[in-house]
Amino acid sequence: MLKYDIKDIKLAQKGKLRIEWAEMDMPVLRMIRERFKKEKPLKGVRLSACLHVTTETANLMITLKEGGAELALCASNPLSTQDDVAAALVKFYKIPVFAIKGEDRDTYYKHIYQALDIKPHITMDDGADLVSTLHKERKELLKNVLGGTEETTTGVIRLRAMAEDGALKYPVIAVNDAYTKHLFDNRYGTGQSTIDGILRATNRLLAGSIFVVCGYGWCGRGVAMRARGMGARVIVTEVDPLKALEAVMDGFDVMPIAEAAKVGDIFVTVTGNINVISEKIFSKMKDGAIVANTGHFNVEIDIEGLEELAKSKRIIRDFVEEYTLKNGKRIYLLAEGRLVNLSAAEGHPAAVMDMSFANQALSAEYIYKNAKKLEKKVYSVPEEIDREIARLKLESMGIRIDTLTKEQYEYLHSWQMGT
Known part of the structure; x- marks a missing residue:
């Protein structure tokens, strides 16, 4: 039986339509979803996410589920949940959601505990409340965790402080550090x-x-x-x-x-x-x-x-x-x-969250594939992921760019040619 705690399941139809509206402006995530649906790169992975429950987040959750992940989602802020979206994720996509707009502090943390109850292999955070709760109050679950991702500047600051103190017990990819995240989401979003x-x-x-x-x-x-x-x-x-x-x-x-x-x-x-x-x-x-x-x-x-x-x-x-x-x-x-x-509004437009959440999806895949090689510290998003997302975004916009000639590539990688 699907567990959840939301405001009103009757809001689901409105939320589904809004999720579809946002999806139209998220072509990069859509391309990733199509590949995930075929390849199932996250099959068998349990993933707990603590994010703003918005239409854009919903599209990320749907993508991760298509990739084979078992999910649980809670809110990363008591006032950021869109209740109709939470209802739609539960009713139409069978994703457990624990989030109610305006929830008090006790309910907020109860929802974080519920999201952790699936014993995650990967955490996905926005502000590091999920990670800090896991490290302080649910330590018995740490043995299951392969790694995590962090969405925002504040969370990255907290996690780097944990790493410096030797308190961080698993590797985390700082999605906020990706150029295709902070240059666009943070600035324009x-x-x-x-x-x-x-x-x-x-x-x-x-x-x-x-x-x-x-x-x-x-x-x-x-x-x-x-x-x-x-x-x-x-x-x-x-x-x-x-x-x-x-x-x-x-x-x-x-x-x-x-x-x-x-x-x-x-x-x-x-x-x-x-x-x-x-x-x-x-x-x-x-x-x-x-x-x-x-x-x-x-x-x-x-x-x-x-x-x-x-x-x-x-x-x-x-x-x-x-x-x-x-x-x-x-x-x-x-x-x-x-x-x-x-x-007081709906958060960032879908067009910029498309790149941010593409980073989240591909970083989760990267963690699962490379967990054994990673140390207990904060990593930047791999450059190849960042560049691939930028390439896909340009492609979706119908924009083409130049490529280096062989001569230009050799010049940039040589010290002998000089002037």
């Missing part, structure tokens, strides 16, 4: 979907507003680019001098967060770090400032500090909480400080 989430939640005009982006990694670059594209005046805050210099060269104002707090209308954190916007920073903000997070965890915003400053709060719109401070100023927190692009 996060950029568009974050703006989408903010606009859906607030319906505010970005043109002419002062938009503060905290962090100028690939995700921050994308958010800053898209905010400027909609007419906002963008300020970047950074702690890394190289990234700060790049932001300046890209034409953005750069200043400390304490200065930006005094002038900003909209703030977005995208650093992967804790308390980027602290109680001290909240107290400097203008009346009506809007604060959102698009990093993986809500720790980037000091919500407890905001609670301390506030004399009252209320829900004024879906995903918009108004905090009235003791000095009379109002601060608007979006989506409880969680990923605004997945909480």
